């Protein structure tokens with residue numbers, strides 16, 4: 572059975588993902604920026620949050636940890652390399668570890684650069700990946716604690732996942748990313764078509780994520796950068812865009 576994945580929009584542009592595995596009835600939440608809307612959404616569905624999975628330490632990804640744990644007694648899982656900066660963590664994970672949600676199994680991928688210990692959770696069988704702030708629709712995370720070379724490696728690894736893999740990123744940055752992407756690749760026909768659709772969706776107030784690995788391969792100027800230097804130049808240009 573596929574995972575049930577609920578998008579919870581919070582703060583100005585964050586998405587928290589509530590994930591339910593129907594066979595076991597287990598529920599977890601990825602990167603709860605806040606607690607209130609997450610607990611409400613779970614309650615409404617009759618789901619009990621058994622775990623929080625964090626991708627990195629930033630407060631807009633971990634701010635709800637303590638209150639959700641106090642309310643539910645859940646276990647908090649996150650990157651070993653950031654344990655000092657996420658004091659609420661119970662279980663530390665690293666590259667190659669497998670984390671279970673009922674019968675669904677996610678592989679931990681270390682994708683440093685946005686933060687030094689950033690991880691992603693990839694469910695191969697369910698064809699889903701939770702990427703935090705590493706990969707966005709037509710964008711990538713800012714390089715706060717890492718290098719363009721690391722981000723280039725992250726993009727290459729993520730691009731190798733099957734095209735149909737759904738990509739759950741943590742922000743609605745798509746339209747702004749797409750405007751820059753059109754500057755980076757003005758002749759990219761797939762990008763032009765995608766942006767027309769994104770503009771329409773945003774004009775109606777609709778979300779544009781999840782995306783897919785296939786769509787990002789075709790339209791994401793960071794995943795499509797041919798060298799570390801090109802990714803670095805594009806990241807710098809986007810930062811100033």
Ligand SMILES: [Zn+2]
Nearest residue numbers: 627629685704
């Ligand atoms: Zn972040």
